[in-house]
Amino acid sequence: MPLANDPTLLFGTSGNALANTTLTHYPNAGSSVSFQLSANAALGCYLQVWSIQTGTISSNSSGTLVNVYSSPDNVWYDTNPFPISYNIINIPSTTIRQSFFLDTGQYNVVLLNIDPFNNINVMATTGLLV
Numbered sequence: 001m002p003l004a005n006d007p008t009l010l011f012g013t014s015g016n017a018l019a020n021t022t023l024t025h026y027p028n029a030g031s032s033v034s035f036q037l038s039a040n041a042a043l044g045c046y047l048q049v050w051s052i053q054t055g056t057i058s059s060n061s062s063g064t065l066v067n068v069y070s071s072p073d074n075v076w077y078d079t080n081p082f083p084i085s086y087n088i089i090n091i092p093s094t095t096i097r098q099s100f101f102l103d104t105g106q107y108n109v110v111l112l113n114i115d116p117f118n119n120i121n122v123m124a125t126t127g128l129l130v
Helices: none
Strands: 018-023 032-038 044-053 063-070 083-089 095-103 106-113 120-129
Touching: 018 032, 018 106, 032 120, 044 063, 044 106, 063 095, 063 120, 083 095, 106 120
Parallel strands: none
Antiparallel strands: 018 120, 032 106, 044 095, 044 120, 063 083, 063 106
């Protein structure tokens, strides 16, 4: 079925999904933060995660782990991430931005600091395709 109109991307402001948050390093609890996204009334949703690391990089796999969980019934089952599980590899004192596209639906997004020695600041921005 064709669309009646061309889709429009409604841009979000920086940090509209998650304001700048500090995640402590992994051995000291390996903190995480989660937030929910609703793209039920849209054709889809763009999610951009910002990962900012201070200090030196401890390994090639250090950074922010992004897990996205789909929810068909508004209950969050944190077992296997779907459709996304992605590790943002950080560069010292650099903001790394990684974008994802999510189909229509409801999502629980979990960001986890997997660096064993450094804190990481994270932020998330969304835009809806309507």
